[in-house]
Amino acid sequence: MPEAPQGSANTTREEQLLRSSPLFGGMDAASARSLIAQMPRREFSKGETIFNEGDEGDVMYVVVKGKVKLARTARDGRENLLGLMGVGDMVGELSVFDPGPRLSRAHVVEESVLYELPKATLDAWLDEHLDMSRHLLRALAQRIRRTTNTMADLVFSDVPGRVAKAILDLGHRFGRMERGHVTVRHGLTQEELAQLVGASRETVNKALADFASRGWIDVHIGSVEVYEPDRLRARSR
Known part of the structure; x- marks a missing residue:
């Protein structure tokens, strides 16, 4: 997990991307820069693990390039995808407010x-x-709102709607x-997409095939x- 120099040519661009994070939402430029100046920049290779479930943590991260999967392992060893994080997203933020595993x-x-x-x-x-x-507090509230909406979808929406x-x-x-048209390179397998919506792979594949047959989407690997999109939006309600 090498550390890159802060004075690189991409620093200004990355600072702009950092400012897009809910962490900095509403902050004035001077306050944001004073905090960013104290945040080490980290580069990660494909496949690298940032932290594991159960690790002691007191550090959070903000993504400015790439994608990060959040997953949890069940008692029987199965892995459940919790989310796919991208530019501007916070990762592991609970640990700076409630340090622990x-x-x-x-x-x-x-x-x-x-x-x-x-x-x-941060303190x-x-x-x-x-x-x-x-x-x-606003940044945490936004994450709670997102989690609440996800839980509500699992209860009230059918699988095609969630897909x-x-x-x-x-x-x-x-x-x-x-x-x-919009091309979405999410990098997920169909099994991971199924985990993301809380359904079986077979049920999700059936929904994707139905959408494709209607001409709404075209599915590729990753x-x-x-x-x-309007048809999908109507189906998601």
Whole structure:
């Protein structure tokens, strides 16, 4: 896990990406820069593990390049994908507010750059910027809101609806407009996509095949092309 120099040509661009994170939402430029200056830059290779479930943790990360999977292992050894994190997302943030064993494993999907924020650094910074606490509370509230919505979907939505919503969410976060439609290179296997929506692989494959037969999407290994987002949006409700 090598550390790259802060003075690289990409520093300004990466600072802009950091500022897009909920962690810095609403902060003035001077306050944001003073915190970013204390965050070490880390580079991770594809397949590298950032932390494991059960590790003691008091550090969080913000993604500025690449993707990170969050997963948890069941008692029978099966792995459950909890989320796919991308640029601007926070990883392991609970540990800076409630230090203790990690609840999940963070695994790098592709070559990634993350900025590290230890609890000690954040605590010292907050001592000098007490008015910034509300921004951190807002960032945590946004994560709780997202988790609550996910739980509600598991209870109230059928599998095709959850699959449609997952495709739209992945498209919003990782999609690119290409040749008049959105291409979403998420890097997930169909099994991982099934884990993400809380359903069996067979049921999810059936939903994907149905959407494809209607001309709404086209499915490839690790990606999906979206042609009819409005149809997916209507199906996700």
